[in-house]
Structure formats: C-alpha cells, structure tokens
Amino acid sequence: MTGKLAWTKIALPLGVAALLLLAWDAAVRVSGSDIFPRPHEVLRGIIQLIEQGLLLKYVVASLFRVTWGFTLAVLIGVPFGLFLGWYGWAFQAFNPMIQMLRPISPIAWIPVAILWFKVTDKAPIFLIFLASVFPIAVSAIAAVQNMQPVYLRAARNFGLTQLQLFRRVILPATLPQIITGIRIALGVAWLVVVAAEMIAVNSGLGYLIIDARNAGKRYDLVVAGMVMIGLIGLVLDLLVRQLEKFDEVRWGYANR
Amino acid sequence: MTGKLAWTKIALPLGVAALLLLAWDAAVRVSGSDIFPRPHEVLRGIIQLIEQGLLLKYVVASLFRVTWGFTLAVLIGVPFGLFLGWYGWAFQAFNPMIQMLRPISPIAWIPVAILWFKVTDKAPIFLIFLASVFPIAVSAIAAVQNMQPVYLRAARNFGLTQLQLFRRVILPATLPQIITGIRIALGVAWLVVVAAEMIAVNSGLGYLIIDARNAGKRYDLVVAGMVMIGLIGLVLDLLVRQLEKFDEVRWGYANR
Amino acid sequence: NLRVQFFGSKLAAETTQKFRVGFLPVTCHLTCPVTDFINKQMAGDGFFEPIRFNGWPELKEAYLSGYMPATFLLAPLAMALREQGVPVKIVYLGHRDGTAMMVHKDSQIYRIEDLKGKTVAVPNRYSNQRLLIFKALKERGMSIKDINMVEMPPPDMPVALRSRAVDAVTSGEPFMGQTELDGYGRVLYLTKDVWPNFISCVLVVSDDAIKNRRADVQRLVDGIAQSGKWLDQTMDHRMEASEFVAKNYYSQDPRLLRFVLSKPPDRVKYTNLAPLKKDFEEIQALAIEAGIMQGTVHFEDYVDTSFVKDDNAIQPYAWEGTKPTNQ
Amino acid sequence: MQANPTVQVRDLWMSFPGKRSGEQVHVLERINFEVRQGEFVCIVGPSGCGKSTLLNIIGGFLRGSRGDVMVEGQPVAGPDPRRIFVFQENGVFPWLTVTENIGFGLLKKSEPERAKIVAHYIEMVGLNGFERAYPRELSGGMKQRVEIARALAANPDIIYMDEPFGALDFITRLKMRADLVRIWQSEKKTILFVTHDIEEAVQLSDRVLVMSKRPATIQTIVSIDLPRPRDLDSAGYLETRDRIFSAMGMSLRIGENEKEALPISAQQPV
C-alpha cells in the first residue's frame, strides 16, 4: 500500500513532467523558431547560472523577500481577517476598503514603495506583502462567516474572553479554510516577485527574469527563472500542506 | 432593523473612506512632496479622463479582457479542480505541475503571450487567465478534498454516474468554498491587469497606469487608474457575493 | 502556411500588412511619431504603422516574434541581438545626445568624481546610459566598482530621486527633464558633455524586410531623416512637435517635451543620424568591457548603411505645421 | 430567592420567515410557563413541534418573535456561562481531544484542578481510554457523552439539554440518567430537558411540559410528585406515564394532520 502510494506520488508526476517536456521540445522544434529555448537549453542556462554562482544568490534573495513579505501578510492578514469576519460592524466598515485595495497591481504601488522604503529590500517586501495579505484576509473573513453555527453556539455558551474565543474556537474552526487561503496567497506572493524586483534590486529570480528579458535573446534564462520559481513554489506548497497533517486541523479534511 | 443595517452598510464604509482620504491628503501635505497627488487632484484627473472620453473606453477595454480571461479561468479551473480533487491519481499526476505553474509571474509569461498571440487582445486575456485559473483550481481541489465524509458516503451510495456525481453532489458541496476561491481569483485577475496590458495595447486601466507612469509626472492619473480598478473590484466582488445568497449555497454559510 | 505558429516564426513579417514600426514614448524615438504625423498631415495617410509599446522587453519581444519588421531599439541591444544570431540590421540612428544624469539639487555631487560610493540608477544593463557611465568613469581614472549601480524602470526614477532613494539617475528623456522641471533635479552632466554625439537608440529592421520590403525600409529611413532635419530646422518646429506628439502619441504634458527639446536646444539632436563606424566601434568596445557583447560581430554585420546614400542631401520636410492650433 | 421562578416564559410566540412563498412558519404560539429554581422540567412533544426552538430561545441563541423570556429575573440577552446548553446537533469541537473538550468550560481553573474535574467526568461518562482521542475517532454515542460531560464539568446553575441521551444505548442511558439526577439533587441545579422518551421524562422530572403539534402550544403540564428514587413499577409511575401518553396522543388527534393521528394503542401491534 505505502509502496504503491510512493510509486504514484513520484512516478506519475514525473511521467507527466516528462511528457510535457517532450511536448515543449517538439513544439519548439516543429515551429522552427529559434527564439523560444528548448528544455536542454534551459538546463544549460541553469547550469551556467550555477557556475557563475548566481543561482543560489538569486534564490536566496527572492526567498528572503518572499518569506518576509509573506510572513508579514500571514501575521497581519489572519488576525485582521478573523476580526472582520467576527465583528459585523468591522466588516461593514473595512470590507469595502479591502475589496478596493486588493485588485490594485503591485506595479502601480511601486512609486509608493520607493517613496516609503527607498531602494532597499523593504520595497519589494512591501509589494509582496501587499499582494498576499488580501487573499489571506479574504479567506479568513469568509472562513469565519461560514463557520458551522453549532460550534459558534457552543463557543458563545462558555463565556470566553474575546481573546480566548479567537484563540480556542474561531482560529481552529477556520484553520482548514485559512490554510487553503494561505496556499493560494503563497502563489500570489511569488506571482508578484517579478514586479516587486523591478525596484532597483540587483538580485533575485524576478530580477533574473527582468534582466534576461532586457538582454538580447536570453529566453533560456527567462525560462530558467520561471522553472526555479516553479520548483520553489512546489516545495513551499508541499511544506504548507504539511500543516494540514496537524491534529488541530485534520478534522477539517475528509480522510483521503 | 433594516434601517439600521442599511445605515451601517453605507455610512460606516463611507466614514472609513473619508478618514482615509483625509489621512492621505494630510500625509501628502505634511510631506511637502509634489510628486504624489492629493485626492482632489486625482478627482481632477478622473474628470479629465471623462472629458476626453477615455475613462469609459479604458474601463470597458479592461473589463472586456478581465471578463474573458477570468471566465475562461472559471470554466476551466472549476471542473479541472473538481476532477483533480476527486480522482487521487489525477491529483498525484497533475498537482505538482499546477503548483509549479501557479507562482510564475505573468510578466515572465509575456514573451510567450506575444509569441502565441502577437500584439492582440488575446495576449492580455491569456495572461489574466493564467494568473486566475490556478487559485480557482487550488480552491476547488481543496474543497473536494475537504468535503464532509458523510455527504461523500451518501453520494456514493446512490450509484450515480460520474457526471451526476459531480453535478449533483461534488459541485454543490464544494460551491461555498469555491466561491471564496473565485473571489480571491477575481482580485488576482485584476492584480495582473497592469502587467497584462503592458503588451502594446492602447486602452485599458492597466494601460492607463503604465502610460501615466511613462508620462513623467502624471501620478494623478496613476492613482486615478488605481482608484478605478479598486472601484470595479469592489463592485465585482459584491456581484460575486450575490452568488452566496442562492439557496443552493446558502447552507454553507452561517446565518449572519 | 502550415507552420506551427506557437513558438513564433523566424521573424517572417507578413508582407501584406502596413509596415509596422515599434517605438516607445521617449524623446529618443521622437522622429517616429513626427514622421508619421507629418506624413498624415501632408499625404492624408501615413505609409507605416507606428506601434507604441510601454517598455523595452515587450517591444523587443514583439519584434522577435515577427510582429513588426522594424523598431527603435537601444543601440547596444541591437548589436547584442545580432551577435546572438538575430537577423537584425541597424539602418539609421534615432537621435544623438539626448540624455542626462540627474542628481538631487541639494546633494553635494557636482562632478562625476563625486559619484564615488553613490547609488546610480540606470534603466537596464543594455542601455547605452550604462556604457556612458563606464566611459565617464574610465576617463576620470575610476571604474564601475566605485559606484553602486542599480537598475530601475525609468518611470520610477523621478520618485526615486525626489525621495533620495538613489543619488543619481540616468535614462532617456523625458524622465530626466521632469526632475529638473519640478525643481529637485540638477543636471550633473548632459551626454554631450561626456560623450559628444552619443547614440542611445537606433532604428533597426529585419534582414527579411531588407530583402523583401526594401522600398518600405527606404521610405522609412528617408522619412525619419527628413523629420529629424525638420525638428532641428527651427525651434518653432520643435515646439510644434512637442504639442502634437505629446497629445497624439505620448500622452504627456507638452510642457515637458518643450522643456526637454529646448533647455538647452542641443540637449538632444536629430541631425547627423547616418550610422558611422567609429561611433559603433566605440560603443562595441564599451559593450565588451561591460560584458554585454563578446565582440564576435562587427560594424558591417549589424549595420546596413545602404539606405543612406548621402545624409547631407536629405532635405527636411517642407511642412510648416498647424500654427493656428497653437493659439 | 429559593423557589423563585428561575425561568419565566410569558406569552412567547415564534415564527420563522417562510422561504419562498413569504408565508411564515409559525412554530410557537402563546407559550407561558415558569421553572422554579432547582426544578427539573422535561419538555416532550411531537417531532418538529418546536421543542428545540423553545429551548434555544430560553438559552439566548434565538430571539422570539413576541413575548418575554426572563432568566433569573433578567430578560435573556444571549448565552451565559452559568447556563450551559447541550445541543441536539453535536456541538463537540472536532479540533479538540476528549479531554480538551470536556475541560473547555474550565479555562479559569488552575491546570491540576481542571485535570481533576475532567478526569472525574470522563470516568462518569465512561470514556476512559479515550482521553486523547479526537471526536472523529468516537462513535455517535461517545460524542454525545463528551458533550454531556463538557456541560456538567462547567458546573452551571442551569442546564438546558436537548435530547442529550438520544444516541445512547439502553444501559448507558440508565446510568446517565442516574448520574444526572444525582448531580441535580446534590448540587441544586435547575434543569430543562427535552426528550422524546416519555418514560425518561417521567423518571427524571418534577414536571413535564407536553407540547402540541406545530404551531406548538403547551398542551398540558403534568406534575410528578413521585418520591425519588422512583419505583418504575409503582402505580403512581405508571399512571403518570399513561397520562402523558394520552396527552400526547391527544395532541396528535387534535392536530390538523389526521394521517399522523395514531391512537395510543398503536404501540401494541407493529
């Protein structure tokens, strides 16, 4: 059973990946284009980055910025979302503002970021924070508002302080849904890393992509940057999904 | 009661908005900066756009692109997500790919979009689609995987065809969570509209922002674009939330 | 044509279409809209289709994808593309001089030497502004290591300088002029002070277009040359161009363009735009030093001078503008 | 204060907004009764008549459409930790273990004290060995016992119980009844107890409120003056039980839906 599980967990996605790579390669070859890189060219690009010692540097730089921006987003977005979800008046007051702010592109925020944070790492961190805090807040608000009534009633019955109520009932009751929101937001955080690293930073995978796009015909490096971001995204998502294994949230998941 | 509700629903957010506007105005005045526009300057910018007949044109253009990209994302993301959530092998096979693709910035996809769709409206639509399909798919997958076991069992008991099962049990059971995912994705779709409209289109609110940025010091128009996107985001979110009122999904929401 | 278009064809520009030319809303590409506008005024219709982009990467990618056969491009980038095997030829220049390095007016930076240890923002690695800094520093016995160079989209440079997030900025106009106009930017140098006859942007066309649409290319080069001369003919022409370009092509404040085109008048020049070997050899030498070229191609590879037989013989457009609208 | 009414329901009406048609579902009509302090009152009535609704209004989780509900002299504004509710739907927190669930109402107590109380009630409801299990690992009856233990552990003055023993087997049920009566007697609690088991009502309570079909009114209130422990074979017991049976039969017979109007004798041939 475990043997079979491990097999499908590894072999299936690898098979799919192999098929995709072949399709990609074939498509480029058939199109006769010399603009778009073929998989082995991308690999060569990655190797070149490794040799230059840039890959690790860029990965670390982006991870640093995303980690900060995203952690701040979680630390602020979850409590804020729970708060708004629970207190109707707060929701009425602030929800329209949230809904207005969240669709605004990080690119539009760049001038503000520069003004506030100059050309430091804080500027991209701010942009990443801004893009990911709203999905988290929205999912936390929705999770509270969709809580099962019977837990609410039971909770209200025991005369908890507000803090206890949040800590011991609302948070755990909403955690499974919030984790889904966090997973989506983590993707969004990386989604804006390229825009965020437009700001005068000379490192990072987003910078790599911008720089390679500016360079003549280095789409092998553009794709290399995309692949690296994708791989990191995959690993981070796996890590976040480990949270779902904790006893405190397992109740929210059907047995798979 | 309704009177009071209406009051809080309108007066509270307006109050918050007014406070924010005042704070913004004061901040710009105190900083003595002349780069950042004050609220009335933004209003003037919006009026100017209206007079030039541009505002409506831009709003319609962006709405057109977002509507297409987003609708495609919903039409593909929801069934695909439900499918992956239900069939373990499909999840094993495709989930890693999804997790890899979803953090990749639309900016990085621009070259691909230009190659495939040239400088047509299809290119930004593709980018918007790409950015919003993954949040939708992820939330649909999670929703299926977190379905309450008892509904699953009841559903499996009645010997439905696969299609009936999806249509009559899995979709309605997951809809409340999927709607949250759709709301988040709608924000993400707008989040990337600026990046998407970088591709030589000469209309749209994203284009307005880029164009105003290129104009040296037209931050009044940049902010005007942000405000318009924000207002549209607010309205669209309100519309999507109307879905929550349908009987078929109301069960998923605590009585508010 | 059954070829899979998914990954782009080899710069095969569709011959049936109007000749497309890519440009950005910067003064370096001013001749593109000017040519188009004057043509439309004189002939009722333009003979080419100017496609406005908003940033370098998209412009270049649209060109690479074969969407348009010609475009304005950064000179070092065009050369690097050729070196990377892209069938592209420089046929004419976009302008000469035309940019500046700005510092904050309250800063203590008065000479290039004062940049030591300071943060300087350039648009990207392939911009000629960056090469210009190499040259300026080298001539003063310094090197690129003496400053902290960062890359930044030009639209963000005014804010960055205003908030003193960086000490100096340099990019194409009108962003530099904007800082000066708003009173916080001070010119550290104009390009002509460091690198007379500096070239930042050039007009490039694909080999394919040179072969199959020679007449279109020739008309384009002639038009660009004529409008360049027209611009430099009188200050009135420049003021006129500021109006119609700002309004119809760049959506910028005409004041800004007027400022850039007149203060001083030789801040940017649109004459003498035939590509010369010595200019490009200098650029190439710096590009190799800056690590953006290998040096495997030469002037003859990336420039096609055959469209400019005699630059001096070309006459400015005989068009006196739409004066009444200026009132 | 002894023997003062603890719960007073005066002219209570309740209707739920009708879904589509706009017509309302009238659930409670003109409900009047009082519960004295220290009294054990059972509520019986046909399924769907409004027992849970009534209890929820008294508990402060719902608001009546009309009328007053006072508890300890105050109008009910919301739930209160001195009055614990045992829900008909399972209200055990799925993210807490059995121990944590039972200790939920004891946050103010010190750690060892809490542990002692929790251990006591785990013992009482017979969940030894499942202290660290999560609700998903429990059977239906075990979850119900966790909820009962959680309510008792909080040591409230008033306990509202909505069919608390519904999922328990016969023996466990007897034991829980005995335990509940013991706690009620020794700690002078007030208990309002909804049940669909008439024998249970007669065994437990001082008074039984018999509700009619929806829209529910109070059909009769049957006082049970039998001494405790009650002898289930005594004539008094049997007579009281049969009075309630026939009252409930009546409540059906006067209901609109004649189809459901099974005579009491229906208990004979199945």
Place this chain on the structure above:
Amino acid sequence: MQANPTVQVRDLWMSFPGKRSGEQVHVLERINFEVRQGEFVCIVGPSGCGKSTLLNIIGGFLRGSRGDVMVEGQPVAGPDPRRIFVFQENGVFPWLTVTENIGFGLLKKSEPERAKIVAHYIEMVGLNGFERAYPRELSGGMKQRVEIARALAANPDIIYMDEPFGALDFITRLKMRADLVRIWQSEKKTILFVTHDIEEAVQLSDRVLVMSKRPATIQTIVSIDLPRPRDLDSAGYLETRDRIFSAMGMSLRIGENEKEALPISAQQPV
C-alpha cells in the same frame, strides 16, 4: 435463491490505527453471522462497541482488517445502489430541498414517476408542507425522517439502518416502525438495523444480534419467532425482551470496565 444468505460475515476483525501511541483500537473481533434474504436483523450493543463500524464494513464504506464480508455472494467492494445506507450522522444533503433529497436516488426515473414516489414518501414520513424546505429549516427529527424517506424511495434490495429513529418522538417512532415493517413485508427486503432500543429490536426483527463491549464479539443471537403483528403484552414478547436485556447486562458484566457494569435492576430506581 430464497433463504440463501444475503449477507455473510466470516471471521471479521477490525481495528483502527491508534492515534499517537501507535497502539491500535481493537473494535471487532471474530465476527461471524449470516443474514438470509428477506430477513430483518437488528444489532444491539453498548455505545461505542462497534455497531456502526460493522454496518459500515458490510455497506462497503470501510474495510475490515481481516476476514470476509460477502453480500449476495460477492465480496463487498464498495457501496451499491441496491443497498442503501441510512447514516447515524445526518447524511441529508444541505443544498437540496426535502423533495430533492428524497428524490435523490431516483434520477433514472421519469419526472412524473419520481414526483409520485417522492410525494408518497413525504406523506409517509409526515413532512407535508415542507416539500420545498431546506434541511437547515428542519428540526432534528425531521431531518432524520428525510433520510429514511430517501433510502426507502430508492427501493433497494437491502437496507442498512444505523439508529434511524434515534431522534424521533415516541409516536412518530411507532408510526415509522409500523411503516418499515409493512414495506419490509410487502416488498421482501433484507434489513439490517442498528438500534439502542431493545424494545424496538424485539418489535421489529426476526433475529437480534447482541454485541458485547469493545472489542466487540457477538454475544448472542436471539431469534424471535413471534407472530406479526406482535402483541407487546404477550408472554413471548416479554420473555424475549428480557432475554436480550439480560444478555446485554451480561455483556457489561463481563466487560473490563467494572464501573459501567450496572445490573439490569438499574432500570428500577433513578
């Protein structure tokens, strides 16, 4: 084929993986029994002993750790629409109205036919007037009746019911029992019925499986050869009932947990 075993359970063992300690929770041990076609079998046993687990394994929703379960001659691979399960937890779909829920198993029928069947069962479970209500607008007992109607409407060959009448009041319960027996007799269904009400078991079934405490074995199987309709005052009825009572008492007395070992006489003084 008549009188062939429809359900065969042979040497079935079941244990759940223990949470933290790694030690397993042994639930079923060496379970052996058969159910003939057309038989009505009740399962009784103490709360948490494994009744739901056993039924879930037979229904194909869980897999035993060891042993064979055959239904109609085939090993059980999963749920089957000819065998409908009524869950202990409420399995009514909250997004469907009462009508839609009850008609859920009838997708293959034509629209008018479905409407007719649904109307019939709505009538039977007494939910007239609530056809278009959603489950959140129903009381606990009403939801349970919806689920029963949904199962019966699907007209399966075998019905597995896990405490289906737990939340019903006395009268409704009697009516549902009578209806179930009528359907069972007229349509020759096989029914496996878990209950915690021993009277109910004796009233309904051909045989009663008495399970012991966890790890549950089959304590005894009591055959009930009383004629139907059953006379609840007949000596045979009372004697059978008491045999099961004492078997269940036994099952407690031999359990490990002496605290729970209440003697049968516990039913006397409360």
